[in-house]
Amino acid sequence: YAQQHLESWPHEVGGDNMGPWVRLYLDGSEGSAWAWCAGFVSFILRQASHTLEVPLPLVRSFHCGDLARDARKKGLLLEGTAEGDSRLGPGCVFLRRHGEDGWSHTGFVADAEAQLFTTIEGNADNGEHGRGYEVCQRIGGYGDYDFILLG
Numbered sequence: 611y612a613q614q615h616l617e618s619w620p621h622e623v624g625g626d627n628m629g630p631w632v633r634l635y636l637d638g639s640e641g642s643a644w645a646w647c648a649g650f651v652s653f654i655l656r657q658a659s660h661t662l663e664v665p666l667p668l669v670r671s672f673h674c675g676d677l678a679r680d681a682r683k684k685g686l687l688l689e690g691t692a693e694g695d696s697r698l699g700p701g702c703v704f705l706r707r708h709g710e711d712g713w714s715h716t717g718f719v720a721d722a723e724a725q726l727f728t729t730i731e732g733n734a735d736n737g738e739h740g741r742g743y744e745v746c747q748r749i750g751g752y753g754d755y756d757f758i759l760l761g
Contacts, residue, residue: 612718612730621744650732674713681758693752698722703758
């Protein structure tokens with residue numbers, strides 16, 4: 611589902627965190643106070659769970675910290691170094707760490723290799739604009755990331 615959304619190029623329209631795609635991912639909310647990366651993850655998980663007729667693996671939330679804390683409670687959070695971890699793969703969720711027990715961004719792992727992983731993430735950009743505004747695909751190192759193992 612994340613790949614299908616990526617191919618449709620969801621993006622902000624009319625301002626920071628505004629537009630029909632943002633409202634879709636945030637159950638009708640939008641505006642500068644509504645970063646929508648976790649809403650994108652939650653929406654995709656809800657679509658997949660509905661199709662597979664299984665319960666949501668994580669609490670539905672618009673906040674990265676809620677996703678991380680729920681995953682930790684369920685034993686799904688891989689904290690710290692994940693480079694080369696064979697459990698990582700498509701469908702896992704990444705969380706960019708911010709501080710000791712905080713997270714500032716999230717999205718899906720599309721592919722995991724020994725030193726790099728590819729993502730599909732919302733409220734991001736390809737690095738040209740300096741702020742997130744679309745669903746895009748990126749490549750990065752494992753550095754400051756934790757992962758939610760979903761599959």
